[in-house]
Amino acid sequence: MTHRFRTLRSLFLISRSGTPRAAFLGSSWPAKMAAPVGKAARGWSVLALGLRSVVPRLPGLTQVRWSRYGPEYKDPQIDKEYYRKPLAELTEEEKYEQELRKIQLIKAAPAAKTSSVFEDPVISKFTNMMMKGGNKVLARSLMTQTLEAVKRKQFEKYHAASAQEQATIERNPYTIFHQALKNCEPVIGLVPILRGGHFYQVPVPLPDRRRRFLAMKWMITECREKKHRRMLMPEKLSHELLEAFHNQGPVVKKKQDMHKMAEANRALAHYRWW
């Protein structure tokens, strides 16, 4: 199903025949009620206390993609600094929270999340998106090779440049990665809306997470498809990241095309009702 239905926070339900159908629960449905949906559950667990039973059981439909954790389960605290604070420095609130955590039920931390200082959620997300068939080892090695390739290319440029230019050359692969993805994020997107039997492409503001997803998706698709058969992924990806960092290259062009199409269709903007 398209992202649009996620935006409306609908439930994913399957009918007895087994085909998934999105159930529209009305545009005024508050976002809180989406608690049973797997990923959305985390942020809303406190508010969704006891809400699971209130979810309307539409006849012939059962829930799919839900979390096995009940609403009483809290998220694990992975940050090392949280536990290292000496007792004297804690405020009343924090002391209460720590006491509470001893009694509360806590979910298991996912295997990919570590308390390492070098961990980066954006890199982890990108690695997961690159992964195929659950082969995280390969995806992670491709990611590290890409970062290394970016670093080496920048170092070569640095040594070949004059003293003034050296100050402008960025050698940190992580800043390059983040900046490149930021440059690829579209601000406005197009959504197909059904009106009078036809689907119209309506310009719509995109939420943050959709923008980040689109940037990463475009980057990965570009690197997978538009490369020579013998070229390796790290090589191509490092090249694309460097181009995107300088606001050039095919991914930034795709973002700009998206903006142009949204600008062209701005007459249809009133079809949007949210």
Added chain:
Amino acid sequence: MLKRMTRLVSGARQLDPGRLLHGGPQAPQSLAAHPDNQVPDGSPRAVSCTSEGDPVRTFNEACLMVRRPALELLRYLKNTNFAHPAVRYVLYGEKGTGKTLSLCHVIHFCAKQDWLILHIPDAHLWVKNCRDLLQSTYNKQRFDQPVEASSWLKNFKTANERFLSQIKVQEKYVWNKRESTEKGRPLGEVVEQGLTRVRNATDAVGIVLKELKSQSRLGAFRLLVAVDGVNALWGRTTLKREDKSPVAPEELALVHSVRKMVRNDWHGGAIVLTLSQTGSLFKPRKAYLPQELLGKEGFDALDPFIPILVSNYSPKEFESCIQYYLENSWLQHEKAHTEEGKKELLFLSNANPGQLERLCAYL
């Protein structure tokens, strides 16, 4: 295991010989080809690298960390008695601890002292993935490897240009009906013959080794035989004949000549060897001891030798390695500068030099 030999045109900063003699921890990475006052500027030197990236392109320099095993070896070499038969030193250790780079350090030292260097960067490359195996012209039972032999001759020529004109051949060698090398001609001619006529390259290698071995006792030069991955000479090969029957290593002419070279029946130099599991065939991954990697045959052939263990970084070495990376801005991650980051790197790499390098590559 060495990946390749690259040429390095000297242009790096001058190396103070004192830095090598003191035990002070210096920088890692591959071989330094620093010119001293004795070596003329602009002379190309062959350099061997273990890492994926070329450190010269990355850092504009190539540096080595001075470590205990290399210093021990240098001390032994300085005190060698050239009248006694050549002593064999075997560097062994777990994967990634720095055996190859210690070998490179020793080679560099000997090159500075004007020894003749006979360096085989990776003996494993000679026993696997060989496209063309010709029947040897010299001995019908053995096989020639023209590609490997000619590339080795090229590197040998680059490394020892000066000696090629000084050393004279002591016998006449007939290559074919039209070509032959007379007695008394410089060794450079044999090398040229091997490079131009690739079919005779293996025989040229054999001749070069034989001549050097017989002439080292005369005292005109000191010979250093350095072989990386010497356990390849006594293991198994993955090469097959046309009828798909396997080839034993002793049936390869190159391996045969190097085995003769590594025997301690000559004097006037030293033999430094390295064991390596990384490129080896049919050996378990965890094997690193001489007995395990050489097998009975190899161990008996090399016995007696002086084993030198190369281990992981000590805390001081680790610290200096991190400092080197920080000075060169190789560690770009902002958390890598902190104590937390350093502790994490120590934990993740277990002070193993190879693992640390791979970790710091993407940080």
